Amino acid sequence: MSSVVTVEKRKVADYKGDERPTWCPGCGDFGxxxxxxxxxxxxxxxxxxxxxxxxxGCSSRLPFFTDAxxxxxxxxxxMPVAAGIRAVQPDMPVLAMGGDGDAFAIGVGHLIHAIRxxxxxxxxxxxxxxxxxxxxxxSPTAERGxxxxxxxxxxxxxxxxxxxxxxxxxxxxxxxxxxxxxxDLADLIARGVAHEGFAFIDTYSPCPTFNxxxxxxxxRDATDDLPADYDPTDFNAALRYAASxxxxxxxxxxQAEQPTFEDHIRSTKxxxxxxxxxxxxxxxxxxx
Amino acid sequence: xxxxxxxxxxxxEAGEGILSTGQLLTQAALRGGFHVLxxxxxPSEIKGGxxxxxxxxxxxxSYSKGDDVxxxxxxxxxxxxxxxxxTKDDGLLVxxxxxxxxxxxxxxxxxxxxxxxxxxxxxxxPIAKNVVAVGALAELFGLPTKHLDSLIEERWLRKGESVxxxxxxxxxxxxxxxxxxxxQRDRFALxxxxxxxxxxxxxxxxxxxxxxxxxxxxxxxxxxxxPASDIKEFLEIHLPKTGGHxxxxxxxxxxxxxxxxxxxxxxxxxTATSGPGFSLxxxxxxLAAMAELPCVIxxxxxxxxxxxxxxxxxxxxxxxxxxxxxxxxxxxxLAPTSVRDCxxxxxxxxxxxEKYQTPVILLGDTLLNVRSESVPRPDLHxxxxxxxxxxxxxxxxxxxxxxxxxxxxLTDNGVSPMSIPGQEGGQYIATGLExxxxxxxxxxxxxxxxxxxxxxxxxxxxxxEAPEADRFGDPDAEIGLLTxxxxxxxxxxxxxxxxxxxxxxxxLAPRMLMPLPEHELRPFIESKRVIIIPExxxxxxxANMVTSQYPRDYVRINLYGxxxxxxxxxxxxxxxxxxxxx
Ligand SMILES: Cc1ncc(C[n+]2csc(CCOP(=O)(O)OP(=O)(O)O)c2C)c(N)n1
Ligand code: SF4
Ligand SMILES: [Mg+2]
Numbered sequence: 001m002s003s004v005v006t007v008e009k010r011k012v013a014d015y016k017g018d019e020r021p022t023w024c025p026g027c028g029d030f031g032x033x034x035x036x037x038x039x040x041x042x043x044x045x046x047x048x049x050x051x052x053x054x055x056x057g058c059s060s061r062l063p064f065f066t067d068a069x070x071x072x073x074x075x076x077x078x079m080p081v082a083a084g085i086r087a088v089q090p091d092m093p094v095l096a097m098g099g100d101g102d103a104f105a106i107g108v109g110h111l112i113h114a115i116r117x118x119x120x121x122x123x124x125x126x127x128x129x130x131x132x133x134x135x136x137x138x139s140p141t142a143e144r145g146x147x148x149x150x151x152x153x154x155x156x157x158x159x160x161x162x163x164x165x166x167x168x169x170x171x172x173x174x175x176x177x178x179x180x181x182x183x184d185l186a187d188l189i190a191r192g193v194a195h196e197g198f199a200f201i202d203t204y205s206p207c208p209t210f211n212x213x214x215x216x217x218x219x220r221d222a223t224d225d226l227p228a229d230y231d232p233t234d235f236n237a238a239l240r241y242a243a244s245x246x247x248x249x250x251x252x253x254x255q256a257e258q259p260t261f262e263d264h265i266r267s268t269k270x271x272x273x274x275x276x277x278x279x280x281x282x283x284x285x286x287x288x
Numbered sequence: 289x290x291x292x293x294x295x296x297x298x299x300x301e302a303g304e305g306i307l308s309t310g311q312l313l314t315q316a317a318l319r320g321g322f323h324v325l326x327x328x329x330x331p332s333e334i335k336g337g338x339x340x341x342x343x344x345x346x347x348x349x350s351y352s353k354g355d356d357v358x359x360x361x362x363x364x365x366x367x368x369x370x371x372x373x374x375t376k377d378d379g380l381l382v383x384x385x386x387x388x389x390x391x392x393x394x395x396x397x398x399x400x401x402x403x404x405x406x407x408x409x410x411x412x413x414p415i416a417k418n419v420v421a422v423g424a425l426a427e428l429f430g431l432p433t434k435h436l437d438s439l440i441e442e443r444w445l446r447k448g449e450s451v452x453x454x455x456x457x458x459x460x461x462x463x464x465x466x467x468x469x470x471x472q473r474d475r476f477a478l479x480x481x482x483x484x485x486x487x488x489x490x491x492x493x494x495x496x497x498x499x500x501x502x503x504x505x506x507x508x509x510x511x512x513x514x515p516a517s518d519i520k521e522f523l524e525i526h527l528p529k530t531g532g533h534x535x536x537x538x539x540x541x542x543x544x545x546x547x548x549x550x551x552x553x554x555x556x557x558x559t560a561t562s563g564p565g566f567s568l569x570x571x572x573x574x575l576a577a578m579a580e581l582p583c584v585i586x587x588x589x590x591x592x593x594x595x596x597x598x599x600x601x602x603x604x605x606x607x608x609x610x611x612x613x614x615x616x617x618x619x620x621x622l623a624p625t626s627v628r629d630c631x632x633x634x635x636x637x638x639x640x641x642e643k644y645q646t647p648v649i650l651l652g653d654t655l656l657n658v659r660s661e662s663v664p665r666p667d668l669h670x671x672x673x674x675x676x677x678x679x680x681x682x683x684x685x686x687x688x689x690x691x692x693x694x695x696x697x698l699t700d701n702g703v704s705p706m707s708i709p710g711q712e713g714g715q716y717i718a719t720g721l722e723x724x725x726x727x728x729x730x731x732x733x734x735x736x737x738x739x740x741x742x743x744x745x746x747x748x749x750x751x752x753e754a755p756e757a758d759r760f761g762d763p764d765a766e767i768g769l770l771t772x773x774x775x776x777x778x779x780x781x782x783x784x785x786x787x788x789x790x791x792x793x794x795x796l797a798p799r800m801l802m803p804l805p806e807h808e809l810r811p812f813i814e815s816k817r818v819i820i821i822p823e824x825x826x827x828x829x830x831a832n833m834v835t836s837q838y839p840r841d842y843v844r845i846n847l848y849g850x851x852x853x854x855x856x857x858x859x860x861x862x863x864x865x866x867x868x869x870x
Contacts, residue, residue: 019728051709053549063717064728069709070717071552073545074575080542084549084557085709087533088507092553092709110545113538265533273531277668280502283526284665287488288318 012037028205031179038186057099059126076107079114090262096123104140115169117261122192122199128207136210162202163242173199174254226251292347295354300363302339305418310341319435321483326660327353351777355854416458423462430477492656497522499634506532507550507557509543516588519560540565544572551581554708560586574613579718582641588652600850601654606829609649610802621802623651625776627661639674644746656774679707694725702745754800765792768816778853
């Protein structure tokens with residue numbers, strides 16, 4: 001993605017919107033928002049040239065707290081909306097943000113196709129294993145048996161592994177971040193935005209209000225950075241590390257170069273285009 | 289009496305060249321100056337299975353497919369068995385004796401036509417069977433051969449002179465066979481006394497695609513479904529020529545999602561689907577209305593509910609187009625009344641969507657989308673294209689207290705200037721949440737009331753600018769026919785037939801069905817003693833909408849078998865109703 005060249009270096013404050021975040025105190029999403037600000041400022045993007053698309057959920061409110069253009073869509077549909085935007089504005093950086101319910105329950109059908117298309121966006125899933133906005137039911141990333149107030153009998157199904165899902169679908173940038181490691185997360189997002197293709201960053205972002213199991217401490221204990229000599233071009237290594245349950249690795253698992261959705265859009269256009277009425281007149285001629 | 293109306297049907301197995309035979313003949317007839325209107329059902333099976341292609345030829349403009357068949361060409365036994373009953377008493381049935389054993393007691397003349405034999409043994413060119421058939425049929429209605437000669441040249445020149453010659457020979461063989469073997473064949477001859485000049489041939493789906501391009505559409509996304517897929521296919525080929533793009537989404541939710549994303553990013557955008565797909569789009573129809581994003585959704589209706597009869601005709605989606613969606617979700621619904629009208633109403637759909645920043649649903653149907661019609665070539669100089677009102681730093685939309693852009697600023701007509709990503713100072717969040725003028729989510733009573741009024745105010749204004757209703761008949765008649773969409777064709781012809789018997793009838797068919805344009809509906813309804821509402825559905829969806837807005841007695845005529853109205857039966861029903869209301 002092309003960054004806009006400006007003389008002045010933008011600061012985090014330049015990306016903040018007028019609305020203050022409405023999240024509960026201690027919500028993991030604050031850290032993610034900060035990482036987004038830092039990633040955008042590291043590219044020095046002009047806020048007016050960035051689009052943030054989201055679904056529905058606590059996490060999906062994020063665009064409101066920024067000064068970028070935003071599209072807060074409906075539950076699970078951020079991916080197709082982002083594709084429509086990119087088809088029309090293939091040079092404007094697009095970030096997609098949302099929850100694990102948005103991405104892996106109601107929207108999982110679209111996620112697979114956005115990955116297949118290699119849509120050139122960066123998708124940060126703020127993963128808290130619950131549906132925060134609807135008061136804490138378990139989500140597809142909840143471990144089987146995880147009980148919450150709204151899911152008293154515990155999650156009935158095994159959890160999806162978002163990284164394996166993305167890898168198996170052909171994702172060209174697969175990473176895992178953690179909201180309480182804001183520097184690393186900002187770096188991952190900045191690289192995801194720079195990546196030519198679909199950048200998928202599953203991000204642990206605890207919900208202290210409804211998930212008393214998967215807390216900050218839980219993730220701090222359970223996670224570890226990918227080894228220093230880890231090679232993110234090694235697909236088999238990525239699969240192996242992504243399957244690990246102990247520890248849960250953080251970092252960039254896999255990156256590859258593949259033709260993008262935008263490449264396809266560009267390839268369908270003839271070198272010289274005509275104005276609409278000329279095209280229609282030409283078609284009328286063929287219909288006589 | 290000279291003949292001025294002829295219906296030809298070619299029937300056989302799907303994939304056997306039925307379509308190409310019909311299309312070649314149709315195009316030649318167009319060039320011969322005839323008015324043509326075709327009718328076919330998309331085949332239910334991919335290959336094999338029964339298919340037919342019907343062509344109605346006229347020396348004047350016709351509006352419906354024609355009730356019965358004058359000339360039936362049956363390629364095989366099933367085609368014969370299925371279609372013989374629809375052939376007129378004084379009709380002609382032409383069949384291939386190697387495939388068909390005709391029934392002995394038929395009510396029409398039956399003539400053998402050894403198509404396979406001619407192609408295989410006489411011409412030694414078996415695949416030319418369809419061209420032989422075209423020659424024969426053209427000779428029957430008296431089409432000058434030059435139109436076919438030139439079409440054959442255009443079509444096969446790429447393959448070389450000898451292929452052209454072989455096809456011309458095939459054409460001649462068909463013509464000669466008819467001259468030698470069909471008795472009294474001149475009774476089928478038509479002479480266009482005033483051949484039209486320069487009409488063009490298009491299908492409803494093509495007309496919609498052309499209208500979209502003319503209106504400035506630059507993005508289309510859809511998921512395949514009968515009978516709407518042709519629109520996507522047309523735009524996939526032609527939209528890139530203007531720099532636009534059409535693509536296939538993973539489902540209809542994605543299709544409408546992409547359309548809204550594209551619209552947000554500044555493009556005039558559309559999708560096309562049929563009833564089942566439209567059902568899937570409804571949540572995001574509400575998003576479009578709430579976020580005030582212009583978009584056009586084509587619903588080419590088919591017979592439902594559920595998967596229903598994918599290849600059959602029904603006007604069953606009016607309710608869903610007009611009312612679908614939770615909450616109070618404003619939208620505009622337009623219904624074209626002919627193939628030609630598909631072009632113009634698509635342009636209007638985009639213009640209204642862009643001007644009022646609201647979803648516009650265009651209701652086509654199997655009948656309209658699939659058929660081809662000869663239409664006067666639209667004059668593009670008369671096509672007015674409307675673009676959305678954009679935010680600009682030098683005035684529009686800078687009405688906030690502190691001079692900041694407000695995406696949803698309140699205005700007289702409800703329309704607020706829109707910004708496009710990249711525009712400096714235009715940043716806002718498009719959202720389905722209720723929001724204030726700035727676009728920030730607010731749930732207070734005042735905001736929801738004011739914003740609901742704003743969204744509906746746009747519709748009130750739009751209804752004043754509704755595309756003019758389709759009118760036909762005697763404006764002074766006491767009997768009014770109120771109808772919509774493709775049923776207009778049968779109604780116009782019934783009025784025309786009725787006129788010959790001294791029956792005075794007047795038709796109004798609003799092209800905007802949501803909101804119903806008061807200035808068109810009320811005067812018509814108040815001036816008629818009897819109003820009859822024919823439509824192809826069971827519950828009388830249009831009749832119910834009209835009744836709730838303009839309560840009085842209406843006579844309903846409903847048909848719901850998957851077929852359009854026959855003109856003769858419709859007229860008979862109208863006659864009966866008129867007799868009961870003297
Ligand atoms: C079609 C639809 N179904 C259900 C809902 C209710 N709903 C809102 S957010 C949500 C789940 C949110 O969970 P997640 O995506 O994980 O976001 P979080 O709140 O945890 O950040 C649900 C079920 C909705 N808004 N729309
Ligand atoms: S409910 Fe959970 S996810 Fe939602 S804002 Fe509160 S802490 Fe965050
Ligand atoms: Mg969640």
